[in-house]
Amino acid sequence: AAIPVPKGSCRNLCHRHQLFINFRDLGWHKWVIAPKGFMANYCHGDCPFSMTTYLNSSNYAFMQALMHAVDPRVPKAVCIPIKLSPISILYQDSDGTVILRHYEDMVVDECGCG
C-alpha cells in the first residue's frame, strides 16, 4: 500500500536552508576584494521513511529509515548535504599581496537523507 506522506508540513522535512554571510557585516570588506559574501546554506529537517523514497537519498538511508520504522530504537536517517560546491576568495593581506584562494565543499547546493 502507498505509504501515507506524513501530515507534517513540508517545512519540517529535510531541505536546504539558505543563509548568506555578508563580509561587510563582519567588517571583512576592508580586505576581501571579492566576493561580497558567500552562501553558508545548511541542511535541516525530518527524514521520515517516506522521504527516503523520493528525496535523492542513499540506499543506506532507506534501510535505516525502514529499520527505524520497525524498531524506533534505531535512529532515523539524518538530513545531510549531498551536493557541495567550492568558493574562491580574492583578498589582500596586510603586506599588499593580492591572494586568490580556493576552498572546496564550502557551499551546500542540495540536501538529502543520509
Added chain:
Amino acid sequence: SKFQEYDFLQFLDLEKAPSPRRFQPVPRILRKIFQAREAAVAGGPSQDLCYVKELGVRGNLLRLLPDQGFFLNTQKPSRDGSCLQKYLYFNLSAIQVKGTLTMARLTLDLGPRSYYNLGPEVEVALSVVEEHGVWGRSHPKPGRMFALQSVPGPQGPLHFNLQDVVKDWNSNGLKNLGLYLEILAKEDRHSGVNFQVENTCDRLIRSLHASLLVVTLNPEHCPSSSRKRR
C-alpha cells in the same frame, strides 16, 4: 550571538584579519581566474581547484606580490644607454613551506602599448642581488644575471620565470636579498630615426611596474590524484 570570527579565520587558514593600508589594483589575470571559477560553480560542472588552467600549472593558492624595492638612479641616461637601475624586492616570507611552489612569474610592465612610443629598442637585464648595499651609501651589488631580453619597443608587460630563483631562496638556503634590474635604451643609428632616449627613460621610470605572481599547491588540499581522470 558573537560571531566566532577567530575560528572562521583559522578555518580559512588565516592567523588574523588582514588590515591592508590601501587596495592594490587587482591584476587582470587574477580577476579572470576568479570570474572563471565563479562561472564554473554557477554552471555546475565539477572543476579541479588544484589546477589553474589559465596558467597551465597545478596550484590552489595564487599570490600577487607587489615590488617593495626602489630606483637606484634616476639621473640622465649614462653613456652606455643605461636608462634605469632598480632594486626589486618581494616579501616571500608568507609563502608557507608546506605549499609546493609551482610557479613564480615576474612581470615588468613597461607601460601601456601605444603607436607613438615605438622605439628605441631596450635591453632588460635581471640579476640576483648577492650583497646588500648600505642605505644611502652603496648600491645593492648585482650578482648572477639570470635574464637578458631585448625588446623592440619600451612598452607592454614582460614575463620572466623566477621559479628557480625563488626555489633557491625558499628551500636552498640562499637569502632573498632581492633582484637588480637594469634597462638600457639602445640608440639606433641605422634607422635614422632619432628616438629621444632621454624621454624614453623618463617615461619608463614613471610607468615601470613590477609584480611577482606565485602559485603554490597545498598537498593537504590537493592530493596528487586530485586531477580528474579524463
